[in-house]
Amino acid sequence: MSEIVYYDLKQTANLTLSLPSQMAREMGRRIVAGTFEPGSLIEDENSLAERYRVSRIAVREAVKILVGKGLLDVRRGIGTRVTPRHRWMLLDDDVL
Numbered sequence: 001m002s003e004i005v006y007y008d009l010k011q012t013a014n015l016t017l018s019l020p021s022q023m024a025r026e027m028g029r030r031i032v033a034g035t036f037e038p039g040s041l042i043e044d045e046n047s048l049a050e051r052y053r054v055s056r057i058a059v060r061e062a063v064k065i066l067v068g069k070g071l072l073d074v075r076r077g078i079g080t081r082v083t084p085r086h087r088w089m090l091l092d093d094d095v096l
Contacts, residue, residue, distance in 0.1 A: 019054050020061030026052075027062060031071050031082055041079040042072070 017025070030036055043051070048059045063080060066072040070089045074080050 018061075019058045020065060023048075023052050023054060023058060023062035024065035028066055028069065028071055031066070036082045038082050038084045040082050042082065044079065 027042075036042060042048070045056050045059050045063075049056045052059070063072060063074060067074060068089075070083060070087045072080050073083050
C-alpha cells in the first residue's frame with residue numbers, strides 16, 4: 001500500500017520559484033514594507049516588465065498572485081492599485 005507524502009514546498013531547499021512567484025514575492029515585500037502606499041497606483045505592465053527584466057506575461061501572473069492575496073486591485077482603464085491593509089489576507093504565509 002502506498003502512502004502519499006506531502007512536503008512543505010516553501011521549506012524545500014532545492015525548489016526554484018518561477019519568475020512570476022519571485023516577482024510577486026519582491027513586489028509583495030515592498031507593499032507590506034510601505035514602499036507603495038495603500039491607494040497608490042503601481043507602474044504599468046510594460047514598466048514593470050522592463051524593471052524586473054521579465055515578460056509581460058510574468059508581470060500579469062505576478063499581479064494575479066498579489067490580487068489573490070488581497071494586496072492589489074486591478075481596474076481596467078484605471079490601473080493597478082495597492083489595496084488598504086484591512087483587505088489583505090493577513091494570515092497568508094507570504095503576507096505574514
